[in-house]
Amino acid sequence: MKKILILFSFLIFGSLSLKAQKVECTTRAGNIPYMFSKEKQDSINTILAINSPYCIRAYITVFADDNGSNRADTDANILANFQFMVNSFQTHSICFMLINIRQINNTDLNNHDSDTEEAELNPFRITDCLNIFIHRSLPGNGTAYAIPNTYCSLDGVSYNIATMGHEVGHCLGLYHTFQKFGNPSVQENVTRNSGNACYNCTTQGDLLCDTPADNDGGVNGSCVYTGGGTDPCNGSSFAPMTSNMMAYGNFLCRNAFTTGQGSRMRSTIVGNATINDLATNDIVYRPSSSNSTITWTINEGFETARDELYISNYVNDAYNVSGSAVRRFVSKKVYLRPGTHFYPTTGRVHIKTNPYCN
Ligand SMILES: [Zn+2]
Numbered sequence: 001m002k003k004i005l006i007l008f009s010f011l012i013f014g015s016l017s018l019k020a021q022k023v024e025c026t027t028r029a030g031n032i033p034y035m036f037s038k039e040k041q042d043s044i045n046t047i048l049a050i051n052s053p054y055c056i057r058a059y060i061t062v063f064a065d066d067n068g069s070n071r072a073d074t075d076a077n078i079l080a081n082f083q084f085m086v087n088s089f090q091t092h093s094i095c096f097m098l099i100n101i102r103q104i105n106n107t108d109l110n111n112h113d114s115d116t117e118e119a120e121l122n123p124f125r126i127t128d129c130l131n132i133f134i135h136r137s138l139p140g141n142g143t144a145y146a147i148p149n150t151y152c153s154l155d156g157v158s159y160n161i162a163t164m165g166h167e168v169g170h171c172l173g174l175y176h177t178f179q180k181f182g183n184p185s186v187q188e189n190v191t192r193n194s195g196n197a198c199y200n201c202t203t204q205g206d207l208l209c210d211t212p213a214d215n216d217g218g219v220n221g222s223c224v225y226t227g228g229g230t231d232p233c234n235g236s237s238f239a240p241m242t243s244n245m246m247a248y249g250n251f252l253c254r255n256a257f258t259t260g261q262g263s264r265m266r267s268t269i270v271g272n273a274t275i276n277d278l279a280t281n282d283i284v285y286r287p288s289s290s291n292s293t294i295t296w297t298i299n300e301g302f303e304t305a306r307d308e309l310y311i312s313n314y315v316n317d318a319y320n321v322s323g324s325a326v327r328r329f330v331s332k333k334v335y336l337r338p339g340t341h342f343y344p345t346t347g348r349v350h351i352k353t354n355p356y357c358n
Contacts, residue, residue, distance in 0.1 A: 022158050023140035024248050026114060027147065027170045033207055034147050034173055036271055044271040053093040054269045054279045055306040055357045058082070059129035060101040062156065063110040063136065068103075072110060072136045072156030075101055081154075085165035086356045088245055088255050092262025094172070094269070095357035097280065097330050099129055099302050100350075110136040114143045114153050125151055130171060130278050132164065144170030148268050148275050162254040165245050172275065173268035174261055175206035177240060177247045178216035188213040190236035198233035206246065210260040214240035219249030280304040284331070290314040296325035305331040306357060312339035321349055330354050 036044065060078060064071040078101060086096055109120060112135045125131050131151035138155040144167045145152065152167035180186060188205025189198040190213045201209040217227010219242045227249075229238050242249050243256045257265070268275050284305035287294050292314070303309060309331035312319040318339040321327050325347040334351050342349045 026140040026143040029147060029175055029179055040271060044267045047270050048266055053095045054266060056096050056278050057099055057129045057280055057304055058096050058132060059099045059126040060132045061124055062103050062134040064103055064105050065107040065110055066105050068105050070110060070136050072134045081161060081164045084161050085168060088165045092257055094265055097304060097354040097356055099328055099330060112138055114138050118145055128277050142167045148173045148272055150274060160251040162245055162251045169246050172265035174246050174264060177206050177211045177244050178214040179206045187232055189231040189233045208260040210258045211244060212240050213238055214247055216248055219253055223250060223253035280306050282306045283308045285310045285313050286319060287317045291316045293318040295320040296327055297323035298325055300326040302328040308333050310335045312337045323347055
């Protein structure tokens with residue numbers, strides 16, 4: 001019995017320590033900070049309010065082994081993570097729509113080395129969607145590969161409730177709160193007084209001054225920072241925001257972005273053309289004018305709008321889905337007007353209202 005207990009505790013502590021050693025996030029920050037010029041930011045600021053909230057199309061791919069076993073995560077858990085992400089972004093006028101969760105059987109991609117095999121994802125990336133890939137095994141809990149980016153990967157076994165929102169934060173232009181650029185020995189200092197000689201929050205750290213300087217120390221079960229340490233310039237104690245989604249520490253404490261982070265993400269959606277393609281328009285008409293016809297007989301695709309999606313709305317227009325075509329229609333409201341013809345044979349038509357954008 002004693003032997004069994006020893007073996008049992010070894011197994012438990014062995015797996016616990018293995019999990020603790022896993023890197024939280026392996027997103028590469030790049031050498032040049034991702035920032036807009038002042039002129040560009042000024043023009044973005046004039047646009048920012050108009051289409052708010054910005055609704056990002058998300059497409060989730062969950063991998064399994066070649067024979068369908070070892071699925072990286074369940075739909076129920078993926079949806080719980082997705083909802084947590086939605087909640088953390090909504091106060092910053094960013095919402096989401098989930099186009100689909102699909103399963104791809106591929107043992108190699110289920111056990112994915114995101115450090116060296118990033119390009120293997122390319123055939124599976126869905127255009128105009130934020131692609132969230134969930135694998136059985138990754139080097140870290142997750143990675144967004146680059147900042148910004150249109151896709152990220154999550155480890156379906158080791159990730160936590162805050163990982164999806166963290167990686168999507170990178171995708172929308174955010175750095176870690178403890179980021180260091182260029183010279184890794186230069187620390188963001190604590191002061192937020194621009195008259196102080198130690199003031200460097202605009203050029204160091206995550207380049208945001210409303211996220212407190214962070215030296216990536218520990219956070220206890222009460223979400224209190226235990227890392228200690230003082231900044232090297234004037235010896236001020238670090239007091240990082242333990243609830244910040246882009247920090248490490250205790251994942252159970254993470255659920256919030258700052259105003260500055262929200263602004264950075266919305267600026268990325270407006271000002272970065274590639275990321276802007278992920279956002280759906282508020283009201284969409286398909287076709288977009290009278291006397292037009294759209295016909296789908298093969299292939300898979302989607303039509304989306306944040307608020308209202310009108311199919312075959314105008315005089316003498318038509319929207320046809322037949323054969324093996326698969327079409328997904330997602331919006332707060334979907335209107336199917338005269339001239340809409342759905343008669344797929346081996347294909348399918350999905351019509352979904354979006355619960356993730358209020
Ligand atoms: Zn990260």
